[in-house]
Amino acid sequence: MKANGGVHRLPRARSKIQYGCNLEQVADGTLRSLTTPVSRLTVQSMLCFISLILGFQFTREATIFAGNLQHGTVSNTLSSFNFSANIRSGIRSNFAMQISQTLGNGSDVFGTLVRSILPPDPVVSELSKSKKPVVWQHEILVRPWPHPDPLEVMQAYGLISRIQLEQRQIHGIKDWKPIIAITPTFVRAFQALHLTALMHTLSLVPGPVTWIVIEAGGVTNETASLLTQAHVHRLLHLGFVDSITPGLEEQPLLETRLRIEGLRCVQEHKLEGIIVFADESNVHSLEFFNMVQEVNWFGVVSVGMLGHASFGEPMEYDIGALHEGKNEEQGSHQLSGTILRFEPQVQGPVCDSMGKLVGWHTFDGFHLEDRVFKVPDKSHEGRLEWAGFVLNARAVWEAGSDEPVWLDSWLNWTRSSGDKNLPDIRSILRDEKRVKLLGGCGHQVLLWWARMEAHANISYPSNWALDSPLEIVIPARSTPWTDMPKGRPSLPHLPTPSLLEAVTPAPTPSRRKGGNRVRGRDSKLKHSRHRQDPLKGKVTDDRRNPGSSRRS
């Protein structure tokens, strides 16, 4: 440290530390100007006295520093700051200050001081108090570029992923059963949106996933191109030759056919694992795949239904009528005799206090209906989404197990394309003992159903790829914003262009007044807006002198 460089010099009256030289220079200068030896003597004695005081202080600092060095504490570096601070504030002359600052900067061991706070003047306090202050103001160390370094960030993320891997190995599920995800799809505008989202979800599942994608209308390149980035254990892209009926009403029918086809594929290939009906537009939480690992034969999960316009609206109930029944509640507001309750839009099993399945809570997303019905009641059946059911693949193909009569009937149904009645997925739940209610009888909602589709006759570039730049712009059919005035939006304080033309005649290019930064005549019209820049206050000038741009 440079400041320590001064330590090595012995404190003598005339040449103390480096700053002492400057004082000496000053002193010499003044000395030379003096003629009488008396004045010389007085100046000399004054200088001697000053250097005595400073030298005394300096030697005290040095001894304390040496003492701290002995103890080997970190505070020695801090005391060195104190030391430089003493120098800084002890000297009152101008260039001595400069020198002390360079000294201070030189004594900076870290070389990273950007912001340094000058401590309060310790010289005066030192002379007044007998004790040395031990609590002092410290520098706040900020490095010159206080921003993240990308390499370090990458290393840190590597560390995080290693730790998470270890966590999974210790606390995660052992013996991960493979997941078989059956996804019906067909080519349409939003297919890219939904399918890539599902693809990323399935790629993140920490275990082997067999993804069966059944496409209506045969295997297409478009879908295949979307599936290229899937990191799944096995991908089966099947085509089901059938005409696509893209209307929203017919979509459940189509999807059911495709799903059943997927089940047939599982039967044919004798795949092992847990079958999950992963619709493309559903949102799956990764914990969902942990939850379904508990399935033995059949499992039922709760599906959160994100409906269309009316979801989230509260319903009013009389307080008296409330004390029966609904076991799930999310929030309620007291409203003088009636209560507003936000009903959860969830499709799932309803259990009694023993944990037995007694009924289903359904929400028909396609028809925006909310119904509850009990198990034996077949007449009032709401549609249940297949996504809420999970089954063991062996149930589909294993000979000797619960013979998949239901699968055969479903396959018959698919072959007869005229039937509009959907097969009931609950027919697989005949044997209640084999049904596992996952997620605490449906209390955990880790899967959400939502249907967002574009207009049926919307046109979009195939593969969502543009080969050539856009040339023709076809205005989309859209509703105009109701709160904006028609026409081009204009700022209130700007004059309209027509007024502009009348107000500003062409200025001569050679005249340039200060402050009236008018450009040449050619640029008048182009830069007319700049001239009217309200920040520069030109508008008022023009209003004052409407006929000329010259200022008087």
Next chain:
Amino acid sequence: MTKDRRYGNFSLLTSFGLLLLFLCQQVSLAAVHHQRISGSAGDVLEDNPVGRLKVFVYELPSKYNKKWLEKDPRCLTHMFAAEEFVHDFLLASPVRTMNPEEADWFYTPVYTTCDLTPNGLPLPFKSPRMMRSAISYISTHWPFWNRTEGGDHFFVVPHDFGACFHYQEEKAIERGVLPLLKRSTLVQTFGQNHHVCLKEGSIVVPPYAPPEKMQSRFIPPSTPRSIFVYFRGLFYDVGNDPEGGYYARGARAAVWENFKDNPLFDISTQHPSTYYEDMQRAIFCLCPLGWAPWSPRLVEGVIFGCIPVIIADDIVLPFADAIPWEKIGVFVAEKDVPNLDKILSLISPEEVLEKQRLLANPAMKQAMLFSQPTLPGDAFHQILNGLARKLPHDPQIYLKPGQTVLNWTEGPAGDLKPW
């Protein structure tokens, strides 16, 4: 002549043998010592103090203890509540003895940090007088104080700077440890090397953190730890340190200025309701010094498995002779704070996993808590273990009758007023 030679040989041999034995013992001790620490977070944590020491609890008038609790029950929940809980624990503990003649240690239950402001912060201004008054009480009613002038007594002083009885460091250093406590053992939360307020032989304990509050907020351990560095707290204490540079010796401000836009650092002054849950999702938890070097974040980090990053020079951590803190936490010097991200990202994954394994040791977590009811291995037992490790007492502490060492008139004049 030959006999002498034989004797000489024999004595040489025996001395040589003794030397060898001594050396072996030293080596084996060193080996055992090394093994103990390198074992599962120190096997010393699992020592049982019952039977190794006896503690006599003085019965002081309630103005020293119970009256304070009645006045302000917040004393039982703030971070200095250790003094109350140690008292309750000792009253019911098997190490307590009703016969003071056979006691190894004497405990004086005086609640010096229970004088709270309306905000809940303890005022230490009356504490020296209260302590003096308590000591004069026990010295007049029992002969044991005068026997050793406090050499075999211990006191619990969990306030900011221990027995210096002030919250401002400058004033605390000026006051120094209360002169009457010079010979006693102090159980305190403050620990800093080469500091006036840490007496030789003190036992450093963790600050009190309510165990139920923390243990009810566990999340499943399979939740992936996705936050790299986590911290919630003040960076600048604008009220007491408007210029900056005094609070935390500028270290907390340096953390903020250097890492406020770093995505790896989840640091902020907002206190969220999911504070405990977030700590369980973090890998490193910063434990920088504040006005005093210790903080409850260390306890919280250990309970929730978050590796503590200790930024406090010369700090003495709780139960440092039983817990191998270098193996468990990361120590960063205050001057290295600008390079904190580099330091932390350069730690190898194996080291981090090893630290997490040590933190997962239930003995480690138990040792940081003052659990109610008391459980084996908790902080109370560690205090007793620490006291037991100091036994047997040095015979020099026993004074001859009539001999006095302490000067009862020492200290600032304000302390000498009776309480």
